[in-house]
Amino acid sequence: MQTKWKIRPGSLRFQLFSFLGALLLILLLLLNIYPYVSARDAVYQEKHRAMQSQGSTLSSAIAGLDRPDRESISEILRLLDMQGYDRLTVYDVSGMQVYDHREGGTQSISGEDIGLALSGKTVFRSALKEDGFSTSYIIPVSTKGVITGALYLHETDAERGKIISDLQNQIRTVSIVITVATLAVAGLYLSVVIHKLQSLSDSMRIVAGGDYSHRMVTWGKDELSELGNEFNMLTERLDDTERQRRRFVSDASHELKTPLASIRLLSDSIVQNEGMDMETVREFVNDIGSEAERLQRTTEKLLDLSRLDDDVHVMPEPVDVKQVAVDALVLLRPLADERNVRIRCELEEGCVIMATVDDVFHIIFNLMENAIKYNVPEGSVHLELHGTEDEVQFTVTDTGIGIPENESYNIFGRFYRVDKARSREAGGSGLGLSIVHDAVKAHGGSIIVGQNKPQGSVFSVTFPRPSADETGI
Numbered sequence: 329m330q331t332k333w334k335i336r337p338g339s340l341r342f343q344l345f346s347f348l349g350a351l352l353l354i355l356l357l358l359l360n361i362y363p364y365v366s367a368r369d370a371v372y373q374e375k376h377r378a379m380q381s382q383g384s385t386l387s388s389a390i391a392g393l394d395r396p397d398r399e400s401i402s403e404i405l406r407l408l409d410m411q412g413y414d415r416l417t418v419y420d421v422s423g424m425q426v427y428d429h430r431e432g433g434t435q436s437i438s439g440e441d442i443g444l445a446l447s448g449k450t451v452f453r454s455a456l457k458e459d460g461f462s463t464s465y466i467i468p469v470s471t472k473g474v475i476t477g478a479l480y481l482h483e484t485d486a487e488r489g490k491i492i493s494d495l496q497n498q499i500r501t502v503s504i505v506i507t508v509a510t511l512a513v514a515g516l517y518l519s520v521v522i523h524k525l526q527s528l529s530d531s532m533r534i535v536a537g538g539d540y541s542h543r544m545v546t547w548g549k550d551e552l553s554e555l556g557n558e559f560n561m562l563t564e565r566l567d568d569t570e571r572q573r574r575r576f577v578s579d580a581s582h583e584l585k586t587p588l589a590s591i592r593l594l595s596d597s598i599v600q601n602e603g604m605d606m607e608t609v610r611e612f613v614n615d616i617g618s619e620a621e622r623l624q625r626t627t628e629k630l631l632d633l634s635r636l637d638d639d640v641h642v643m644p645e646p647v648d649v650k651q652v653a654v655d656a657l658v659l660l661r662p663l664a665d666e667r668n669v670r671i672r673c674e675l676e677e678g679c680v681i682m683a684t685v686d687d688v689f690h691i692i693f694n695l696m697e698n699a700i701k702y703n704v705p706e707g708s709v710h711l712e713l714h715g716t717e718d719e720v721q722f723t724v725t726d727t728g729i730g731i732p733e734n735e736s737y738n739i740f741g742r743f744y745r746v747d748k749a750r751s752r753e754a755g756g757s758g759l760g761l762s763i764v765h766d767a768v769k770a771h772g773g774s775i776i777v778g779q780n781k782p783q784g785s786v787f788s789v790t791f792p793r794p795s796a797d798e799t800g801i
């Protein structure tokens with residue numbers, strides 16, 4: 329796995345190193361060139377100014393001579409006290425040397441420069457060489473506007489040359505130190521970043537392979553660590569969902585297995601008992617019918633749940649809750665009569681919400697069915713529907729067996745029953761309240777359950793009241 333993160337073209341490490349390398353190169357080039365060029369130019373300008381002033385003084389003095397020969401020029405130089413030049417040469421108008429003073433050095437004079445000076449131009453040349461700053465200046469010597477010769481001056485400034493080359497060496501050393509330090513720090517930092525990315529990628533691969541219990545080890549507070557924490561949270565949710573899915577499949581199989589086993593047992597008994605009397609056969613067939621009915625109810629509820637799970641957004645429409653409640657009550661009346669439970673209703677007109685008729689029906693039907701099923705003989709159920717400016721609320725209150733407070737969260741879980749034996753006996757599969765819960769959430773509502781004093785339960789469902797624009801009413 330480690331090999332994946334080696335420096336190869338296109339890899340993150342390669343891109344970051346290339347970028348950093350290019351940036352460093354530009355910075356170092358600027359650092360090396362700019363101070364050197366500025367220092368050198370400053371020396372050039374200073375030399376130019378000095379030579380210009382001394383050159384013109386000297387050339388005027390020479391121009392004033394009647395006969396510019398060796399002795400008279402030496403005398404002028406002595407009088408002017410000009411020092412520091414390692415070559416000083418004077419030419420006559422024909423370009424012949426009249427005076428030449430040398431103090432070591434190998435500098436030579438270009439014939440072209442002499443020609444330029446004799447034609448009235450001044451030439452200044454300066455260069456940093458190994459032995460120092462080599463500067464030359466050649467100017468015409470003229471008397472009353474007539475060129476009578478040329479003066480050449482040359483100076484080698486070893487001291488300034490050394491300062492500049494020392495500066496250059498120091499900058500070079502600093503550059504090397506900066507390069508090494510930057511690359512070392514960047515390499516270290518990149519290793520940490522890439523290590524974090526690598527563990528994220530490894531973790532993703534492990535989780536993608538199906539191990540939802542895997543958690544990535546994160547440290548630090550940077551964005552990559554946050555990404556790792558987010559990934560762990562995501563994996564945790566996946567793990568939860570997967571656990572719920574497995575539990576659901578096992579619960580569903582169990583729920584379907586029980587009535588199927590009863591059907592099998594009852595039918596086997598009929599087949600194997602040839603002499604069974606008609607009365608018993610009818611009783612057994614009746615039981616088979618009840619079990620099949622239970623199977624049908626469970627599968628229908630499972631289908632309702634899977635439809636709500638699928639998140640297929642059926643377009644919500646304006647639903648008149650009172651109308652749906654009346655329809656549900658018609659179907660529930662026989663059950664209430666059978667259980668000897670009285671139903672009382674207070675239904676306000678004009679309570680419209682945005683949902684689907686099916687979902688609202690499921691909510692009211694399941695809550696009312698429970699209120700009747702888990703009631704006591706001579707008990708009662710009260711359905712109340714009313715609306716405020718912002719909300720529509722309906723409440724189902726019963727005088728039944730009640731729900732222990734610590735169970736009020738669990739009852740919305742799939743296949744959950746408080747009293748398993750009683751609920752099963754009542755034909756319940758433990759799915760009704762899950763459907764209610766999912767349907768309420770699907771349309772932006774909320775549901776709470778509480779105790780009805782002195783006995784029974786209260787379920788309250790609240791939906792936001794839609795605006796006139798939404799309902800189009």
Ligand SMILES: Nc1ncnc2c1ncn2[C@@H]1O[C@H](COP(=O)(O)OP(=O)(O)OP(=O)(O)O)[C@@H](O)[C@H]1O
Pocket residue numbers: 629694698699702726728729730731739744745746747751752755756757758759760761762785
């Ligand atoms: N009004 C109520 N009073 C007392 N207990 C209730 C009431 N409503 C629900 N319960 C308890 O909550 C459990 C879950 O209810 P739910 O409606 O989900 O399932 P069920 O009624 O058992 O089966 P199903 O509705 O799928 O036929 C019930 O088994 C019951 O124990």
Ligand SMILES: [Mg+2]
Pocket residue numbers: 694697698756759760761
């Ligand atoms: Mg129910």
